[in-house]
Amino acid sequence: MSIKLSPYLKEVEELYEKINDFELAVSLQNKYSPVEGMHHYTKEDTRSVIDALSKSLEFNPGELGELEDAMRSGKIDFMHLVHENETMPEEERQLLYIMSRPFFKSMKNAVNVDDMFWQDGRCPVCGSTPSLSVIEKESQRKYFCSFCGSQGHFMRIGCPCCLTENPQDITIITLEGEEGMRADTCGKCMSYFKTFEGSMTAEHSIDSLDIMSVPLDIVMQEKGFKRNSPNPVGIIKMNQD
Numbered sequence: 400m401s402i403k404l405s406p407y408l409k410e411v412e413e414l415y416e417k418i419n420d421f422e423l424a425v426s427l428q429n430k431y432s433p434v435e436g437m438h439h440y441t442k443e444d445t446r447s448v449i450d451a452l453s454k455s456l457e458f459n460p461g462e463l464g465e466l467e468d469a470m471r472s473g474k475i476d477f478m479h480l481v482h483e484n485e486t487m488p489e490e491e492r493q494l495l496y497i498m499s500r501p502f503f504k505s506m507k508n509a510v511n512v513d514d515m516f517w518q519d520g521r522c523p524v525c526g527s528t529p530s531l532s533v534i535e536k537e538s539q540r541k542y543f544c545s546f547c548g549s550q551g552h553f554m555r556i557g558c559p560c561c562l563t564e565n566p567q568d569i570t571i572i573t574l575e576g577e578e579g580m581r582a583d584t585c586g587k588c589m590s591y592f593k594t595f596e597g598s599m600t601a602e603h604s605i606d607s608l609d610i611m612s613v614p615l616d617i618v619m620q621e622k623g624f625k626r627n628s629p630n631p632v633g634i635i636k637m638n639q640d
């Protein structure tokens with residue numbers, strides 16, 4: 400693959416590395432499960448997550464104090480990231496998303512429902528609409544959740560966002576010189592998701608593929624399509640400013 404590194408992509412890649420460090424540094428004491436309905440970290444886990452976040456993302460001491468207080472007093476509900484993200488200020492939403500990644504992964508591990516059919520095109524663990532899919536052999540498509548990492552199946556042709564099954568609503572867009580990836584767009588709800596060829600997952604994780612294909616997001620959004628859920632660094636709307 401031959402994506403030219405724009406300064407923006409380089410920034411995103413650096414942030415992605417820091418987020419990986421953060422996730423490795425967090426060790427949660429509590430397990431979270433969608434069944435229990437707890438949508439934030441316990442007190443002990445809040446401490447550990449804030450410490451790891453400050454270190455990996457180089458926040459000044461105390462800078463995350465407000466966030467820590469809000470978390471401890473139960474004011475934060477990670478499910479809002481999935482269902483009410485459009486009303487949140489962008490910076491706050493991005494930081495909360497990064498912070499929530501160990502939480503959502505713990506939820507996935509609690510119920511592991513990989514390879515199921517996704518009712519209504521949504522992740523069965525956290526209810527989010529996918530932004531990524533992989534076409535496997537025999538043209539089977541698998542979707543990936545951008546919050547918890549669950550993977551599952553849905554209609555082969557159709558939009559997981561508005562559920563149209565009309566093939567005329569769906570257009571596939573590829574970028575010249577970018578092999579193995581494309582965007583599936585829906586003209587009905589104006590959303591898109593990115594699709595990778597199965598062979599690409601042999602070398603790269605789905606998160607890395609999402610980051611490497613940021614240029615495709617930029618082009619799709621310039622064309623007026625919207626992404627359904629954040630990328631691994633918490634970005635939904637690409638912005639080159």
Ligand SMILES: [Zn+2]
Nearest residue numbers: 522525544547
């Ligand atoms: Zn999920």
Ligand SMILES: [Zn+2]
Nearest residue numbers: 558561585588
């Ligand atoms: Zn649609």
